[in-house]
Amino acid sequence: MTNHSLEQPTFPLAHSHAERWMPAADLPTELKRLAQDVLPILKHVKRLMIGLASLAIDESSRERVPAVASDLSLHSRRSAQMIDEHRDSQVEVLVAEPIASALNQLGVWAQVASANGMTAETASGLRTAYKSLRRSCQILWPSELVPEGRVIDSGVQYG
Amino acid sequence: MAEWSIWMLEYAHCLEQPVGCILYAHWNEGTRLFPYSYVYLEGHGHRVLVDVGYDKETYGGELGDRYGVTDWQDADAVLAKVGVSPEEIDTVILTHAHYDHIGNLSKFPNAHIYIQRREIERCQWALDKGSKFASLTGALDPADVMYLAELAETGRLTLVDGGLDNVLPGLHLRPAFDTHSDGSQYVIVSTPKANWVLAGDNLYTYENAEGVDRSGEYVAIGFGGGSAWNNLLSIDEMVSVAGSTERIVIVHENETFNRHPSWRTSDNLAVAELHLAENVMSRRPIAQMEQ
Numbered sequence: 001m002t003n004h005s006l007e008q009p010t011f012p013l014a015h016s017h018a019e020r021w022m023p024a025a026d027l028p029t030e031l032k033r034l035a036q037d038v039l040p041i042l043k044h045v046k047r048l049m050i051g052l053a054s055l056a057i058d059e060s061s062r063e064r065v066p067a068v069a070s071d072l073s074l075h076s077r078r079s080a081q082m083i084d085e086h087r088d089s090q091v092e093v094l095v096a097e098p099i100a101s102a103l104n105q106l107g108v109w110a111q112v113a114s115a116n117g118m119t120a121e122t123a124s125g126l127r128t129a130y131k132s133l134r135r136s137c138q139i140l141w142p143s144e145l146v147p148e149g150r151v152i153d154s155g156v157q158y159g
Numbered sequence: 160m161a162e163w164s165i166w167m168l169e170y171a172h173c174l175e176q177p178v179g180c181i182l183y184a185h186w187n188e189g190t191r192l193f194p195y196s197y198v199y200l201e202g203h204g205h206r207v208l209v210d211v212g213y214d215k216e217t218y219g220g221e222l223g224d225r226y227g228v229t230d231w232q233d234a235d236a237v238l239a240k241v242g243v244s245p246e247e248i249d250t251v252i253l254t255h256a257h258y259d260h261i262g263n264l265s266k267f268p269n270a271h272i273y274i275q276r277r278e279i280e281r282c283q284w285a286l287d288k289g290s291k292f293a294s295l296t297g298a299l300d301p302a303d304v305m306y307l308a309e310l311a312e313t314g315r316l317t318l319v320d321g322g323l324d325n326v327l328p329g330l331h332l333r334p335a336f337d338t339h340s341d342g343s344q345y346v347i348v349s350t351p352k353a354n355w356v357l358a359g360d361n362l363y364t365y366e367n368a369e370g371v372d373r374s375g376e377y378v379a380i381g382f383g384g385g386s387a388w389n390n391l392l393s394i395d396e397m398v399s400v401a402g403s404t405e406r407i408v409i410v411h412e413n414e415t416f417n418r419h420p421s422w423r424t425s426d427n428l429a430v431a432e433l434h435l436a437e438n439v440m441s442r443r444p445i446a447q448m449e450q
Contacts, residue, residue, distance in 0.1 A: 051286075118312060
């Protein structure tokens with residue numbers, strides 16, 4: 001298996017790392033702290049997202065969409081607030097802001113799904129917001145996944 | 160045309176896929192060229208794609224990079240080789256929900272989609288299990304599942320429960336549950352003379368069905384999230400339905416391009432023309448015919 005370069009580095013720190021495989025030890029302390037907060041959120045949001053999608057796909061379970069959507073909205077917005085608290089350095093502004101923004105976007109669409117049920121437009125909005133969230137979290141993955149100094153495929157747990 | 164024509168279209172490949180991923184328990188036996196393909200069917204007034212590949216611009220591209228996939232081409236370029244555009248595809252059958260089979264759905268705006276209900280339910284179940292079970296979800300993109308919700312809302316998605324005959328005339332869906340993935344299915348294409356089987360990822364190579372060195376002993380696929388026993392039983396079923404392993408279409412098998420009339424284009428990707436209905440012209444470029 002070959003290592004590949006990042007397609008579009010989204011954060012200045014990424015420029016020093018041509019490879020997607022990245023030593024956790026190279027992340028600044030502020031980012032490690034942020035990653036510790038963000039990654040469990042991302043996991044939870046992902047589970048709620050796919051749960052919501054599964055319910056919406058199947059006619060027999062669509063009545064459960066509003067409840068799960070409401071849960072997703074709540075988690076997304078709370079998480080965005082929590083991540084906002086990290087905006088206390090240049091490093092974290094650059095990373096935390098897009099993550100919080102994507103989470104807020106997700107929260108809004110989830111609220112729409114909660115209020116009106118799932119429509120094609122809402123599903124599209126949720127999908128776009130989720131993709132934006134995943135992209136904005138990319139730089140943080142390694143530090144949560146590996147012990148200090150080890151190298152690991154940065155995306156391995158977030159398929 | 161009241162008969163199906165069948166092409167296998169390679170859209171990317173991994174140059175060095177470990178044999179251990181292809182043949183169960185065949186460790187340390189080197190690597191092979193491993194195509195990534197989908198199957199195009201034309202007949203009965205329909206244009207059908209079985210699986211759709213992935214979109215390199217999305218998370219599928221990251222997964223493809225991670226798995227060493229190269230030479231990727233988008234569906235418009237690949238389908239043009241058989242004279243069709245993504246917009247003309249009216250039916251998509253998904254064998255399972257892995258990114259390299261489902262991830263390019265948005266390129267087919269006029270297609271009705273079929274997938275097993277169990278595949279979606281089990282994707283959700285696996286993702287709920289968390290990162291300890293990441294090996295079950297490493298080839299899934301939640302955004303793909305979200306897109307199915309979008310399709311459901313527009314009436315373009317049918318969830319299938321087990322076997323379904325004549326989803327279109329002569330096209331039959333059969334479950335292959337708890338094999339490569341939990342809700343996998345395969346497709347039977349009935350033509351006047353024989354059945355063809357589109358195996359999805361329930362076979363990776365002819366050797367899964369023919370045995371190593373044609374020993375006749377089935378070998379389970381190397382990369383399966385489900386039961387190897389069920390995989391072997393599904394292989395047996397597919398061999399029986401097809402009547403010959405030559406008519407089992409294996410989208411990750413490079414040998415397909417040696418066993419059937421095929422050509423390779425300038426993008427280093429191959430097309431296999433597996434079956435032509437009566438009076439249907441070959442799509443092989445004239446320049447290739449002269450070679």
